[in-house]
Amino acid sequence: MQLATRTAIAFPLVLLGFVAMITYWISYTVQPALPKVDGSSRHDPDYIMSNFETTQTDINGKLRYKLVASEMRHFPDDDSTELTRPNYTQFAINKPYTRAVGKRGYVSSNGSVVQLVDDVVVTRQAFEEKGEMTVETDLLNIRPNEEIVTTDRAVVIRQAPKTVIYATGMIYEKKKQTVTLLKKVRAHYEKPVLLNSAMQKNKPKPRSALPKKSASKQTNTKNTRIRRSYD
16 A cells, blocks of 8 residues: 555656656747857957958969058957958059048958948059049949959049049949949040140141131131030
8 A cells, every 4th residue: 555655646746847857948948049248249349450451362472452441340240340441452463553442341251342431432543545543432342352343322433634424333343344334324525635736736837837818717626525425
């Protein structure tokens, strides 16, 4: 009788213990993980660098691009990087370098995208017979490995001496050597006056070469402004 009584009492206790273990396990598995106390779950920088500079070279050791900033902040939660006063310079063999600057910048976690924000100015040096060219916009996305530059914002392109192009959205593909303007394109162009032509024009002519007087008027169209609009 005593053995039967003990068995009858112990069985409910074991069953209750088993149910308690199952309940605890379910509660543990569905409960969200507690936040880490090391700060990695917050968007706080884990390190800050002043006068930041990084470079990349090609397989032959030639410099491809250089990225500098007055300050760099790295964030561990998304492995992103923020830049203050970024300065991105793209180099090419036997060609002038191209430099892009902005007030702020961001670098993706894998470094595949460099973004410049606010008062962005891109400058390509003059070379051979091509004058200096600048691009002004508010946001620029640079993909160094693909050599592609894009923006969906308004852009102003100035080509020396007197060409100005306005557009919204731009895609520059270095490998194809093409610039695609997406919409609302307007261009203003003034034909440059060649130095030799200007010197010949200002050079005094001998009397025998002076043209005879004529009642008809001649119109000089060398400096005529040409405006073209595209929708």
